[in-house]
Amino acid sequence: MPSNASATRSEASDAAPATAANNKKLPYPKSDIRVNLTNHFASKVYTSSSPVTGNVTITTKRHVRFDAIQILLIGTSKTRVVESLGTPQDVTHTLLKMAMPIPESSYPVPRVLETGHTYTFPFNFVIPNHLTINACNHPMDSNRLLDQHVLLPPSMGNWDKDDMAPQMAKIEYTIKARVLHQPDLGSSTLRIMEATQTLKVLPASIEEPPLSITEHDRLYTMCQSKSVRKTVLATKLGVLTAEGIQPGPAILRSDGLGMVSPTVGQIRLKFEPASVDTPPPKVTNVTGKVAAHTFFSSGTISNFPNMGHWNEQFVDHKRGAYSTTASLPPVLFKPSKWQQHLTSTARRDSGYSTDNGPEVAVESDSGSSTNPQRRRGSRQSTQSSSSKKQASPIFHSTTQDVQFSLPVEKKTFIPTFHSCIVSRVYTLQLSLTVAIGSTTKTVSLILPLQVMVEWTPPEDDGVELPSFERAVQEAEADEHLRPRLMQVPDQQFRETSVLPGYGA
Known part of the structure; x- marks a missing residue:
């Protein structure tokens, strides 16, 4: 039963x-x-x-x-x-x-x-x-x-x-x-x-392709650079740049009570030392939070609310957004080895080339004048300026792997979705602490994170599946619920008692 x-x-x-007397049933x-x-x-x-x-x-x-x-x-x-x-x-x-x-x-x-x-x-x-x-x-x-x-x-x-x-x-x-x-x-x-x-x-949901994020998408911070100094007034030791790669989806079990497996993400690190004697930093700690962003509207949503400027677009209806965060369980990481590379300037000046690492974009000589004398003067001034700075001919790079899980014991995570008037997306906030000697620095990234639910075949409980007849009735019901757009009719149909599509 x-x-x-x-x-x-x-x-x-x-x-x-x-009755009208007592107005009671x-x-x-x-x-x-x-x-x-x-x-x-x-x-x-x-x-x-x-x-x-x-x-x-x-x-x-x-x-x-x-x-x-x-x-x-x-x-x-x-x-x-x-x-x-x-x-x-x-x-x-x-x-x-x-x-x-x-x-x-x-x-x-x-x-x-x-x-x-x-x-x-x-x-x-x-x-x-x-x-x-x-x-x-x-x-x-x-x-x-x-x-x-x-x-x-x-x-x-x-x-x-x-x-x-x-x-x-x-x-x-x-x-x-x-x-x-x-x-x-x-x-x-x-x-x-x-x-x-x-x-x-x-x-159940499927894995979506990575987002194409631009500088206009304020919800995400895919890259951050910070100068590393011993003290506020000390000489700069170098510049550390962290670039995040969108992690794979966090896959929930179909009952929502746990994850299928932990999610793995990657962060590319690049350190440009001020001197060749400055060693690259060491990653000492990684912490993380997951933020849930809910977008809602009094009218239909015609774009992805997490891309661009949600509250700055011109629309004829009211919109709202709500965000909250939850701390992740301890993020697992294993410090990776740094690789040393020659900068493009060093390779060009020495005639040495290597394929051991990515090249760094180098600004071209200033000025586009066709006057040879002026061009030579410009080159001499550029070389003189660069010789004063004595930029380091090397940089270091590494890729840091991180592994994390969602706090499903404390929160209920629903999959990422977009519907006509409500949307839910997630962001992963990672903070990396690095140290050079006694100096520490923290860089933070905000990456997109898709939460999805695995698909599990339904159990065969002997229940007959819906018939084709019922599927037709469902389609008819959906047609009845199809949204109608009400608007002022064109001038030719005003005060004529004639609707388009109907004969006399």
């Missing part, structure tokens, strides 16, 4: 309307409607292709007339933003609606729920990995964003542990059972009974 999971009771409201006894999920428990996590099976039971304490019973799997995203006058605006986007067809033979004849009798209606859903194309048809800057918007986003805002989401953004999946009744022909259909059951969903 299916287990009863957080059943919701609802009073039958098809009773006689309240008549004291009819409550009816009982429950959503019962098979093998369900409060912390259970559903992923892509997971079956969601069970039944809806209805028991009434009086005769209740009805016309239809609906069993739906609904996914919604909700945002709240504050308008310029301080008034909050709530926006709800229905991104998924799957209906379970109920055979006519399952209904009682006549359609009356009799007193004391328990009616059972089974259902069977499968968590999809993709939405239909009609779930997102608003204008956007790239087809790559459309591919993201039609992926099923994870549940957000209703986990047992903190999922680092603000109260202004929420994604929820529920099983809803409704008893519908139409009192009179042509009147509105009433929901006389309703029960809901919330699901926790972590859809």
Whole structure:
């Protein structure tokens, strides 16, 4: 028998309307409607292709007339933003609606729920990995964003542990059972009974290609250079440059309770000493944090919110962003050996060339005059200036490997996703401490980090998968939920009582 999971009771409201004198409902006894999920428990996590099976039971304490019973799997995203006058605006986007067809033979004849009798209606859903194309048809800057918007986003805002989401953004999946009744022909259909059951969903995802990050993408710091000195007023020992490489994805198990394996990242280090006698620094410590960035909007999002300037773009709706960080468990690293290289200037002056390391870009001689005398003077001044500085002819480089895991014991990590009005991305903040003798210096990087959920084949529990007939009905439901754009009609259609596409 299916287990009863957080059943919701609802009073039958098809009773006689309240009188104008007391404006109170008549004291009819409550009816009982429950959503019962098979093998369900409060912390259970559903992923892509997971079956969601069970039944809806209805028991009434009086005769209740009805016309239809609906069993739906609904996914919604909700945002709240504050308008310029301080008034909050709530926006709800229905991104998924799957209906379970109920055979006519399952209904009682006549359609009356009799007193004391328990009616059972089974259902069977499968968590999809993709939405239909009609779930997102608003204008956007790239087809790559459309591919993201039609992926099923994870549940957000209703986990047992903190999922680092603000109260202004929420994604929820529920099983809803409704008893519908139409009192009179042509009147509105009433929901006389309703029960809901919330699901926790972590859809599987795939590894995305590395981001193409430019100087305009303020969320990330891929490279940082710092001068190394013994003291503030001391002579500079050299320049240390750290450049991060986007790490591979952090892959979560399908239940969200752990990682498949630790994630490995790399940082390229380059040290340009002021003197050939200055040794390269030693990496003494690496610490890290992971930051969760949630972007939400009162209107549809037409670009990747983590690329460019999220709050500086001209849009006709309100936007918001929320960020929070969590410290990583100890980051594992093993100091790597430095390699010494000749600079391009040293190779050019000595005629010596080597392929042991990367070359450093060298500025060309200043001036582009065609006058030979002026060109010779320019070269002489450049050589004189460089001879005074006596730049070191060498530099050192190494690649530092780091290994880290997410603090899944303390936080709930949902996969990176982009949907029509809500997005979630992560950044990895790494701080490297290096030492030259008694001098220490810290360089910090902020790298993009994709969090994804592994795909696991569904267990064969003997449950029949959805039929083609039901898939057609799901497509029809998505078409019904396709967003409509309301705007002022063209001048030719104003005050004419004629709509485009219709004949006279």
